[in-house]
Amino acid sequence: MGPEPGLTFWGPDELQRGIAAMLAHNQGSTAALRNLCLCGKRGFWEWTYTFPGGLPERGCDLLEFQGERIRVKNALRKVQGGA
Template structure:
């Protein structure tokens, strides 16, 4: 089986639902997650346990933002997907973060999720604590 746009969209739905168990169903045993924030720049998590922890940290980092899907494509064992987050502050100002994920697939599962983000203005939150 190969990754499909429909299956990749299901992964995005699991991300927006903050469903860690469901997210991990899409990942290979030797998976890697390169987060869009952290000291490298972006912290890299390897293996199922670490990737799960990385997903949990990123979901906490983006708490309070609403996640939206964008365009995606798949070309063989690679793919990409756009996304953005929005949050409206107490003054009614909308804050937006745009990003994309670059993927490597092994069949219908994700081996690598490499995330990038662009922050528009000061969104007022710091990176998650990395221990």
């Protein structure tokens, strides 16, 4: 996160603070992080962005670690459409 070389977060508590800082970059919205789960070489978290006057956008990030680094990060986002 941030300018190169970025920041490093160690452990679930630091990672949760880092993710919250990342979500705060989307100005004008409120963001919530939930269900942070790290299990061996894999991890995930779920998030919600809410913009004023808009529907919440929900998503999750899926992680795969190699040693102490993230090797793969896939992000999925669900934008709820209006009728």
